[in-house]
Amino acid sequence: MKQAITGNAGPKVRSDIEVTLELTEAGGIELNLRSKVKTMYGKAIEEQCRTLLAYFGIENARVTVNDSGALPFVIAARIEAAVKALTGTSKSFIPEMISENTYHSVRDRYRFSRLYLPGNNPGMFLNAGLHSPDGVILDLEDSVAPDRKDEARILVRNALRAVDFYGAERMVRINQGQRGLDDLDVVIPHNVHLVLIPKCEDADTVRTIDKRIREIKQREGQTETVFLMPIIESALGVENSRDIATASESVVALAIGLEDYTADLGVQRTKEGKESLYARNRLVVAAKAAGIQPIDSVFSDVGDMEGLLENVLSSKALGFEGMGCIHPRQIAVIRQGFSPSPEEMDKAKKIVIAWRDAQAKGLGVVALGTKMIDPPVVARAEKTITLAVRLGMLPENWMEEETVKN
Amino acid sequence: MKTVENAAGRMVPDEINGKEAVPFKGVGKHRPTGRKYAPLIPSCIDYPEDNNKVISSLREALVLCGLKDGMTISTHHHLRDGDLVSNQIFAIASELGIKDLVWLPSASFPCNDPVIQYLEDGTVNRIEGSMNGPLGMFVSEGKMKGTAVLRSHGGRVQAIQDGEVKIDIAVLAAPAADSFGNAKGTGGPSATGVIGYAKPDYLYAEKVIVVTDNLVDLPCWPMEIEGNYVDCVVVVDKIGIPEKIVSGTTQITKSPDRLLIAELTASFLEKSGLLRNGATMQAGAGGTSLAIAVFVHQMLKKKGWKFRFGFGGSTKYMVDMLEEGQMGAILDAQAFDLDSVKSIEKNLNHIPYPVFNAYNYHSKGNLTTMMDIMILGATEIDTNFNGNVVTHSDGLLLHGIGGWQNCLHARNVIIPVPLFRDRIPVIVDRVTTLCGPGELIDVIITERGIAINPRRQDLLDSVRGKGLPLVTIEELRETAEKICGKPEKAAFDDRVVAAIKWVDGTVIDAVRKVKK
Numbered sequence: 001m002k003q004a005i006t007g008n009a010g011p012k013v014r015s016d017i018e019v020t021l022e023l024t025e026a027g028g029i030e031l032n033l034r035s036k037v038k039t040m041y042g043k044a045i046e047e048q049c050r051t052l053l054a055y056f057g058i059e060n061a062r063v064t065v066n067d068s069g070a071l072p073f074v075i076a077a078r079i080e081a082a083v084k085a086l087t088g089t090s091k092s093f094i095p096e097m098i099s100e101n102t103y104h105s106v107r108d109r110y111r112f113s114r115l116y117l118p119g120n121n122p123g124m125f126l127n128a129g130l131h132s133p134d135g136v137i138l139d140l141e142d143s144v145a146p147d148r149k150d151e152a153r154i155l156v157r158n159a160l161r162a163v164d165f166y167g168a169e170r171m172v173r174i175n176q177g178q179r180g181l182d183d184l185d186v187v188i189p190h191n192v193h194l195v196l197i198p199k200c201e202d203a204d205t206v207r208t209i210d211k212r213i214r215e216i217k218q219r220e221g222q223t224e225t226v227f228l229m230p231i232i233e234s235a236l237g238v239e240n241s242r243d244i245a246t247a248s249e250s251v252v253a254l255a256i257g258l259e260d261y262t263a264d265l266g267v268q269r270t271k272e273g274k275e276s277l278y279a280r281n282r283l284v285v286a287a288k289a290a291g292i293q294p295i296d297s298v299f300s301d302v303g304d305m306e307g308l309l310e311n312v313l314s315s316k317a318l319g320f321e322g323m324g325c326i327h328p329r330q331i332a333v334i335r336q337g338f339s340p341s342p343e344e345m346d347k348a349k350k351i352v353i354a355w356r357d358a359q360a361k362g363l364g365v366v367a368l369g370t371k372m373i374d375p376p377v378v379a380r381a382e383k384t385i386t387l388a389v390r391l392g393m394l395p396e397n398w399m400e401e402e403t404v405k406n
Numbered sequence: 407m408k409t410v411e412n413a414a415g416r417m418v419p420d421e422i423n424g425k426e427a428v429p430f431k432g433v434g435k436h437r438p439t440g441r442k443y444a445p446l447i448p449s450c451i452d453y454p455e456d457n458n459k460v461i462s463s464l465r466e467a468l469v470l471c472g473l474k475d476g477m478t479i480s481t482h483h484h485l486r487d488g489d490l491v492s493n494q495i496f497a498i499a500s501e502l503g504i505k506d507l508v509w510l511p512s513a514s515f516p517c518n519d520p521v522i523q524y525l526e527d528g529t530v531n532r533i534e535g536s537m538n539g540p541l542g543m544f545v546s547e548g549k550m551k552g553t554a555v556l557r558s559h560g561g562r563v564q565a566i567q568d569g570e571v572k573i574d575i576a577v578l579a580a581p582a583a584d585s586f587g588n589a590k591g592t593g594g595p596s597a598t599g600v601i602g603y604a605k606p607d608y609l610y611a612e613k614v615i616v617v618t619d620n621l622v623d624l625p626c627w628p629m630e631i632e633g634n635y636v637d638c639v640v641v642v643d644k645i646g647i648p649e650k651i652v653s654g655t656t657q658i659t660k661s662p663d664r665l666l667i668a669e670l671t672a673s674f675l676e677k678s679g680l681l682r683n684g685a686t687m688q689a690g691a692g693g694t695s696l697a698i699a700v701f702v703h704q705m706l707k708k709k710g711w712k713f714r715f716g717f718g719g720s721t722k723y724m725v726d727m728l729e730e731g732q733m734g735a736i737l738d739a740q741a742f743d744l745d746s747v748k749s750i751e752k753n754l755n756h757i758p759y760p761v762f763n764a765y766n767y768h769s770k771g772n773l774t775t776m777m778d779i780m781i782l783g784a785t786e787i788d789t790n791f792n793g794n795v796v797t798h799s800d801g802l803l804l805h806g807i808g809g810w811q812n813c814l815h816a817r818n819v820i821i822p823v824p825l826f827r828d829r830i831p832v833i834v835d836r837v838t839t840l841c842g843p844g845e846l847i848d849v850i851i852t853e854r855g856i857a858i859n860p861r862r863q864d865l866l867d868s869v870r871g872k873g874l875p876l877v878t879i880e881e882l883r884e885t886a887e888k889i890c891g892k893p894e895k896a897a898f899d900d901r902v903v904a905a906i907k908w909v910d911g912t913v914i915d916a917v918r919k920v921k922k
Contacts, residue, residue: 014828040800126889
């Protein structure tokens, strides 16, 4: 007899459910429920399981559910995945889109930190947005075991509708190749803001994905742009980075993935990163030339916050404007690193004010201390100020306040 | 026995284990009168002239102290999950064919689960103290013969002092003792730092047995138990397992979600102005509390401020504050980790301070009302800010009260909790078991918002417009329910399996047998 097992159970598993489904010839639905929240939610879980099975037209089955406090959107995803595995049904059970999930993104929003969430691990979804990352990445690619890809896709779809990510940009990393295109069919209709393209090596890949997204959007009547962030993870990708950056209007950032890149080069990845310096420089230049954001690789030692900050600062010095995170505790450090320091802000304020005063007096060049200030210096200072204002580190009317102070 | 509605609207028995019980009347409404209880008058002529009270075995000592059916035996919990003494008492009693004992521990731990067999064979009638894990389950399923009585640490002292509970034999494990019975918590292979929980026991018990694995020359100094109150000293190989004496909870949480709650709590303390130079604080030993202590320590350092004193349960993180100059003194009821045990030995301003003095309703003053910042936990909080710490939402009795009720009397009671655990909401419409009235609970801090008790308009005013996520408690409950779904209530039989005492000895709630 064929049997499908979806989801996860075990002593360390939380907020998930394991569903074992066997189709039978007769006898109706035989449901066997184990749950650590049985007293409070036993009836609700049983009712949900029965309703879903009826929805998928399953009349006779033996179902064992082993629940570790899964929320309804998880239970629904696990049941659907089990039914799909056995019957191949094209029917889907789409949970309600909560009102909190209808916000949009914009092309030039900051993308300092983006938190990776393994796509088949629902326990990490719920509070992800509370840690205030600029983006959350529901990952269907490397963090999901090959035999769990189908169920992860359904779980991620449900999460996009039912989980509040508290204003973070809603990103999905799809798989490579055909599976990635199929991922798009399932996730795009559910307010995905940005798609990460893994191991991107050429502009055609970007165009194919962009085309597929446009088709889906047209079918669904969606108007918002779904942005793209190709991840460059190979020597070929680095060589083609300019083409990739300009392959589509939808591309808003280029990211680099150093684990795969160093593997491709056949070298060790070090903390200093000498081995990837060329690639990182090249990627930053390609991105800036295309007017998009260059984003650095993740820092994999989640226990080393000092190392992370050092890494962020050197990354910022190279021109990067963001970094991936694999642990919520990295978010604040990354944000701090990419934000202007108090010294940078002070200097920028002085330059902008000195320039303004010089303009008023009709002067083309002005000195601050012993240093000459010319337009590029001012432009850089203005960028710093804009960033500080947008991050809430400076009030919009900072210049009036400064003038009053002086 | 009949049940009556108490002042908190809970149905409680008017009689527990055959003794009259006073229903909760409201906070600060009950004032027992009369004289304190006192044990019988002993005479020194009945004790050996050389004052050597060493008896060869615990069994012999128990027999000598007149162990018999129905007696109340008390122990302290400083050995925590490494306690090798308590279970032996009941094993001996069982061998002797003794029945219906009452065990009065100051707390029990998983290592005490073997007592279940003595509850089953009739040696022990009931436990009056905390019940965790399997012991709690045993009680919740209605398997204990007598009715459990849960008291706070201070409530235990109150009950002993006003005669509600009469201890027949106190069996007090001591990391160091001399042959006269003087004893202390420092030194030896099983050091606990302090043994202050034994204070009411040795002062009020009819008979006192000190059990040690470290007999030192007289005088054992500075003594926490005075030999003049001690009947027998028993020397054994080992009273405890050192690595288990250290509390299992004294590690800072690694959970990013709990750290977020800890950060939010520290931020609340800063923005409300509760954190100031000269304040007093108590935070306990849970992972979130420890993280709060670390964040607060960093803030104090940055500002050059110092806590006047902290009350322990001490931990490494308090000791760090003490040694680095951000805490004037630690008053200590129990040492949670080895750093604290060592600190008591070397730091003069790390002072043993039993709950006998700090938390006791019959004391002339209450230390907790001097605490500015009190960080506590809870299994459930309801929309009236009432708190539960003993049962879970499924109705099972799984924790003791500890010092929780006593600590509610602090100036600012702050409870950092997750909004839900797995799928189980922590903020509910009505707590399963009422342990502390909402009028004493001021602030609930969750990862999804901070709710301030409307009775504390001053606190609300102090943080408004400062960027904190302020919400109402009702909004928290709604958010939890929206995410988790509406939970069903646990179903109970009528039978009362445990009474929950308030700090003054009145009955604030009762736990009933869970329906299977």
